[in-house]
Amino acid sequence: MIARLKNKYPRKIEVITQNIDDLLEKAKCQDIIHLHGFLQELRCMSCDDIVNIKYEMQNSSNSTCKKCGAKMRPNIVFFGEAAPMYEKLYKILEDCGLLVVIGTSGNVIDVSSLANFAQKAILNNLEPSSAIVEECFDKIYYEDANTAYKKIEKDIEEYINN
Secondary structure: OHHHHHHHOOOOOOEEEOOOOOHHHHOOOOOEEEOOEEEEEEEEOOOOOEEEOOOOOOOOOOOEOOOOOOEEEEEEOOOOOOOOOHHHHHHHHOOOOEEEEEOOOOOOOOHHHHHOOOOEEEEEEOOOOOOOOHHHOOEEEEOOHHHHHHHHHHHHHHHHHO
């Protein structure tokens, strides 16, 4: 559903994920913003060059930057490190009409405060979380995303087409 809507409305929908895997890419979703990095990539610790190694193990053949010779590291954000993509997240939120949050405890990112940026906000979780302020959301679906997606897709389509 996410990939389908992103492909249908490429200029109206931004896909932002905390996940470092490639599940959205496998669903043919494009232009994904990985807030915490992307596990398939290595990043140079000096020149920030990024190399995609898929899911191969980092080893001696790919641990040195081909451009500058410095050490490469996984292109993910470790606990305690700055998350450079958050700047992009907040820039996108400045013009956010509808924010849809699917599957989060709210402990890593304060999604309640993010919801305040949007004109409307929808939350989908299996169950309530003490880290999320429900009043910040216009709609909440406490159910499996495998069933909630139909409602969310309808909500998104209605928002975009009105």
